[in-house]
Amino acid sequence: MAKNTNIRISLPAVCFVWQIAMIILFGVFIRYDEESDTHWIEHRRKKNISTNLENDFYYRYPSFQDVHVMIFVGFGFLMTFLKRYSFGGVGFNFLIAAFGIQWALLMQGWFHHLDEHDWKIKIGVENLINADFCVASCLIAYGACLGKVSPVQLMVLTLFGVTLFAVEEYIILELLHAKDAGGSMVIHTFGAYYGLTISWVLYRPLLSQSKHLQGSVYHSDVFAMIGTLFLWMYWPSFNSAIADHGDGQHRAVINTYLALASSVLTTFAISSISQNNGKLDMVHIQNATLAGGVAMGTASEFMITPYGSLIVGFCSGIVSTFGYLFLTPFMEKTLKIQDTCGIHNLHAMPGVIGGIVGAITAKGKLCGGYQAAALFVAIAFGLVGGALVGGILKLPIWGDPADVNCFDDDVYWEVPEEDENFLSRHPNMNHATSIPDV
Template sequence: MAPQYAPSLRSRLFPLLICLQTSFIVIFLFCVKYDHHISDDKLLYAEFQDVNVMVVLGFGFLATFLSRYSFSGSGFNLLVAAMAVQWALILNGLESWYHRGQIIINLRSLVIAEMCAASALISIGAVLGKTNPVHLLLIALIEVSGFVLNGLILQTYLRVKPLYCTMLLHIFGAFFGLMMSWVLYSEDSEQQHEKEKIHRRTGLFSLLGTLFLWMFWPSFNSVLVDPNDHQRKLTAVYSTYLALSVSAVTAAGVSVLSSPTGKFNLVHVQSSSLAGGVAVGVSMSAVREPWVAMTIGLAAAVISTLGLRYIRPHLLSAFKCHDTCGVLSVHGLPGILGWLAHLLLQLADSDDLTTAIRCAVFNICTLNVTLSLSMALGVIAGMLLKWNFWRPPQEKKFFDDQAFWECTSEKFMEKDMDIWKGMIEGPT
């Protein structure tokens, strides 16, 4: 029986890429200008580089854990990030274009665009390995548009600060991706796919992505804080680092405790070690003391690790939702924990009952709007991706680089290695 090859994307991917990139160039030609009225801020440039490393290397390497999907995990991450950043620059600059007739680009706008792209990369983690590059680009366009719209709604009607709107990217991206995965569910997904496993080499590269994210997360959480408020900026750095440290230690302990064999689980350690950075990023505007940040980091790691151990397997059987990267436990649940911590800390700082009630109402409305919009757009995106026009990959080609890349099969690679080994060792 002849092998079933993955459908060619030549007639879909190339026109989409060229049309999108040409359109962006035309928009930039007529509407976008560099900001020449500010001095070069070396500190902001360093922080921009930190965020850039997280988006490209951190998320890129983190997506390489699947044994036969490492090329796609890292390569498609760069493709999506590059396109999403351009689209986010345009959408975030519409207000400037409306008032001044042009979109201004500076380091701050680039950082915000990269954070919008990070939200899209979180969403893609839920459907990693089950989509093609055309799907990923469509996801990025829809998700970034929805995230920018969510920030506009929150700032316009609820008077939420722009920094807090941006840090909700974890919640928005996680639930957007989960709803996509739910819509794309098929009966063949009930059992774990034979290629959905971790190899020693790919697991090591994925752990490297965790290390990049862990090191640069303090910059990610503090880069948009007002640079003139040095104390608040340093507090964000301190709080993030302490929360990350506690979450790394706690994740290791809970992973061993919850393991039937009493051993570390690679996915738990590398994913839940970042949960503290997620949670404290959402709540950092209300964090004032070191012990608060450390407590948030501990709680986030416990929730994340237990979620990966017990909740993630039941998502598939109970809710028909296959979460490849565990974005619910890594970003969704810690993000909601951060929102809850932010609410409780603000209530504790309230002077009177009226202020406390108003604060609670605004925080609850903020979460409801974010969840509602992300889940609704996730359903719409999932329905769009189910269209056969986009040449979706076959079930047999899930989690497989050979469906998209020119690469040698493992059988021939092993044969070549045996030949080279024989040439080096010589005749026996």
């Protein structure tokens, strides 16, 4: 029954081989674009650009940094809620995001930005944002698997996830010409179904053996709120980061701000009404409050009107909270899908809502059709890709934990041990108190 979780060879090997591969591929393919290269001055002169401020850097850098915070602190801390998996939550998020952004620059570059003259990918700040976006889909998928996979499996999940993302994104944005500035479909729907399918393939029938570790403690819930709030606050930047300069970015911010505010209220309402005593559940507050941002991803730039945004947030907050209440337990029991963070409720359903909203509000019947087609592409890539990658991750070579050791940082981390001398000298200390012997 005991599994070998020693990753002393495999993790360093994967990290080194892949990082060296990145260096070689970057050496062959990646260069600065005309706005980040010293040729910028000539470019300015040639194009008669009057000021350095017209460098795309100044349009997008503040949004980029906000997105960057969402990826590393937002997703990272949102996954610290488990009582003994905070290291793994924030730490593995850090690892796979740092790898994923490099691979995303290459994959997205090959599909979207390959210069036909010299076969180089020219990168600037918009590429950095897109790389962060791409990685977000893999971090969403991690949410379904949190606590049940090894870091090596996560690296594999990310390698294939980024690859699938780049293809899917190419089909949706370049072939179908669909709009999806904030990625309701491309990022959230794809990422969620990718992760859920992997989790379904990796189903653990005896996961209840680690049930005692599947909950939070008081302070881990407060840590998770750091993640929630940075995601919530910066979501307007997420949905506007690559929107059109000028009114496009401006409108995307307003729409997202309103949708998020609205979903907070319906989340609190449903959370309270669902308990006998009206008590609120931190799981809902940490997650479903964000549904408005997800659901506004496709239509963020559209003239959806301020009250339209409120309605989107209103509905998605309700749907997402109901998901945590009824769907997650149903999926676990009936569909054999174990979804640690409830990504189906936070990303899959609101993402699909976002895709539908986009299809409805897109101008013209044809556009609406292409938007709907895009949604199906995202779902299909998630399901098929997840099944394939799940199959690979099922091989018994990746060092994943036994069912009884899931959700335990002790498997992959040196966890600090309490010093008993310290305790006995400070008997009144608040963190290191004792259990009455019965």
